Amino acid sequence: MDLRQLTTFLEVAETGSLRRAAVRLRVVETALSRQMRLLEAEFGTQLFRRHGRGLALTESGVLLRDRAAPLLAGLAQLKAELSGQAPLRGRVTIGLPWLLLERLSEALAQRFIPAHPEVSIRFIAGFADQMRELLLAGQVDLGLLFDPAPSRALALEPLLAEDVVLIGPAGAGYRADRPVPFRHLATVPLAMPNAQNPFRQRVEALAAARGLGLDIRFEVEATAPQKVLVVQGVAQMLGSRQAVRTELAAGTLCAAPLRPALRRTLSMATHRDRPVGLVARRLADAVRAEAASWVACGDFASPPATRDAGAGRAA
Numbered sequence: 018m019d020l021r022q023l024t025t026f027l028e029v030a031e032t033g034s035l036r037r038a039a040v041r042l043r044v045v046e047t048a049l050s051r052q053m054r055l056l057e058a059e060f061g062t063q064l065f066r067r068h069g070r071g072l073a074l075t076e077s078g079v080l081l082r083d084r085a086a087p088l089l090a091g092l093a094q095l096k097a098e099l100s101g102q103a104p105l106r107g108r109v110t111i112g113l114p115w116l117l118l119e120r121l122s123e124a125l126a127q128r129f130i131p132a133h134p135e136v137s138i139r140f141i142a143g144f145a146d147q148m149r150e151l152l153l154a155g156q157v158d159l160g161l162l163f164d165p166a167p168s169r170a171l172a173l174e175p176l177l178a179e180d181v182v183l184i185g186p187a188g189a190g191y192r193a194d195r196p197v198p199f200r201h202l203a204t205v206p207l208a209m210p211n212a213q214n215p216f217r218q219r220v221e222a223l224a225a226a227r228g229l230g231l232d233i234r235f236e237v238e239a240t241a242p243q244k245v246l247v248v249q250g251v252a253q254m255l256g257s258r259q260a261v262r263t264e265l266a267a268g269t270l271c272a273a274p275l276r277p278a279l280r281r282t283l284s285m286a287t288h289r290d291r292p293v294g295l296v297a298r299r300l301a302d303a304v305r306a307e308a309a310s311w312v313a314c315g316d317f318a319s320p321p322a323t324r325d326a327g328a329g330r331a332a
Contacts, residue, residue, distance in 0.1 A: 020089065020092070022052055022055070022056050023085045023088075023089060024089060025038070025042065025049060025052050025053070026052075026053065026056055026064070026081065026082075026085065027082060027085060027086060027089065028041055028042055029049065029053060029065070029072065030074055030078065030082045032071075033070070033071045033072050033073065034071040034072060035049050035050055035053075035071075035072065037071075053065065060077070060081070062075075062077040063075050063077065063078075064077055064078035064081060065078055104133070104134075104135050105133040105135065105136055105295070105296060105299055106135040106136065106296075107135075107136060107137070107294065107295070107296040108136075108137040108138075108139070108296070109136065109137070109138055109139070109158050109159070109294070109296045109297045109300050110138075110139040110141065110156065110157045110158050110159075111138065111139070111140060111141070111157060111158065111159045111160070111161070111300065111304075112141045112142075112143065112147075112148040112151050112152065112157040112159070112160040112161065112162075113140065113141070113142055113148070113160070113161040114142065114143075114144070114145070114148075114161060114162075114163060114283070115142045115143070115144075115239055115240040115241070115260070116240060116256070116257050116259060116260045117161060117283075118140060118142040120259075121140075121161075121304070121307060122140055124307045125138065125300075125303060125307075128303065129299075129300065129303040133299065136296055136299075136300075138300065141156075141157060142239075143238070143239075144210050144214050144216070144238065145162040145163050145164060145165045145166075145214065145215050145216065146165075146166065146210075146211075146213050146214050146215060147238075148160040148161070148162050148165070148286075149162060149165045149166060149168065149171070149286075152171060152286055152287070152288055153168065153170055153171070153288065155288065155291060158287070158293065158294070158297040158300075159285060159286070159287060159293075159297055159300060159301055159304070160285070160286040160287075161176070161283055161284070161285055161286075161304070162283070162284055162286055163215075163216060163281045163282065163283050163284075164215055164216060164219065164281045164282055164284075165215060165284065165286065166215045169289070170288060170289055170290060171286045171287070171288060171289065172286065172287050172288075172289050173284040173285070173286050174284055174285045174286075175282050175283070175284050175320030175321060176283050176284060176285055176304070176305065176308035176309075176320055177282070177283050177308050177311060177312050177317040177318065177319070177320050178280055178281065178282045178283070178317065178318040178319065178320045178321065179257055179258075179259070179280065179281060179283075179317050179318060180274050180275075180278045180279065180280050180318070181255050181256065181257070181274075181275065181279040181280070181281060182255070182256065182257070182258050182272040182273060182274050182275070183197055183201070183202070183205075183253060183254075183255055183272065183273055183274075183275060184244075184247055184253060184254045184255070184256055184261055184270055184271070184272045185205070185247060185253045185270065185271055185272070186247055186248060186249075186250045186253075186269075186270065186271070187268055187269055187270060187271055188250070189253070189271055190271065191271040191272050191273035192271070192273055193258075193272065193273065193274070195273055196273060196274045196275060196276035196278075197273045197274075197275060197276065198275075198276050199223065199224075199227065199229075199275050199276065199277065199279075200227065200229060202220070202224065202229070202231060202255075202275075203224065203229040203230060203231060203232070205232070205252075205253045206232050206233075206234035206235075206251065206252045206253065207231060207232060207233050207234060207235075207252060207253055207254065207255070208233075208234065208235040208236075208237050208243045208246045208247065208252040208253070208254045209233050209235075209236065209237070209254070209255070210236065210237065210238055211236050211238065212236075216255075216281065217233075220255065220279070223279075234251070234252050235251075235252050240256065240260050243256070244260075244261060244264065244270070247270060248264070248269055248270060255279070258272055259316055259317075280318075282320050282321060283308070283317075283320070284320075285301060285304060285305070287301075
């Protein structure tokens with residue numbers, strides 16, 4: 018059996034007639050009939066049932082048609098992709114922090130998606146520990162994570178860095194040019210993610226090393242409700258200045274950096290044991306470009322070059 022036989026079989030199955038299939042394929046009908054007999058002999062089953070109006074698929078024939086059609090279509094797509102002639106097509110899932118959900122989706126909608134209209138992107142937002150578990154479970158193709166817990170299964174590529182700020186209600190009096198000492202965190206109620214979150218664990222470890230106890234009043238798994246608690250004056254939060262820039266401009270929140278600075282790094286992650294498909298690689302290229310532009314405009318800092326480079330890159 019070869020691919021030509023399968024192609025011929027699908028043509029006969031579609032037309033329901035050896036004569037019509039022979040016309041389409043520009044071959045003699047007897048040659049076509051012989052190929053079908055050889056295919057039936059190879060599979061050891063009858064693929065067609067003859068009747069007065071032509072041919073109908075048997076149950077085995079239906080099974081072969083349903084399996085062979087996507088196989089041949091996939092091979093044709095692969096051939097076109099390898100030759101650089103096919104439009105990018107497929108579905109990709111990316112996990113990312115709440116902080117970047119709106120900004121990255123807008124950027125991709127303006128540049129990547131118009132260039133690749135046949136690509137479907139699923140965005141999943143969450144904290145680093147959630148994205149890490151989704152990556153390990155194979156539920157996302159690419160992950161953007163701030164300082165994820167180490168895992169040999171993940172390849173990490175640093176994209177950008179930022180200094181975390183303490184965010185409080187308007188009356189807290191925080192200013193960008195007046196860092197607050199780390200010990201100040203022990204004097205205010207905090208809203209933070211769950212105890213398994215790597216960033217929270219890092220902050221708690223730094224506090225413990227200084228003999229400080231933190232008052233984590235609320236455990237909240239998303240940035241938006243954390244901001245609500247801060248605006249209402251019942252908690253403060255540690256996060257990104259970019260996440261609250263609208264509220265800072267409106268004067269409903271204020272923020273100050275910490276002393277010493279608490280810096281975190283955003284990395285793009287892929288699973289080492291799962292191949293990164295063409296669509297995911299192209300999306301990774303677009304994400305790199307967007308991250309580089311954010312660093313260039315001063316919204317974020319350059320990352321340290323200390324992690325595995327090459328997440329999502331072609332070998």
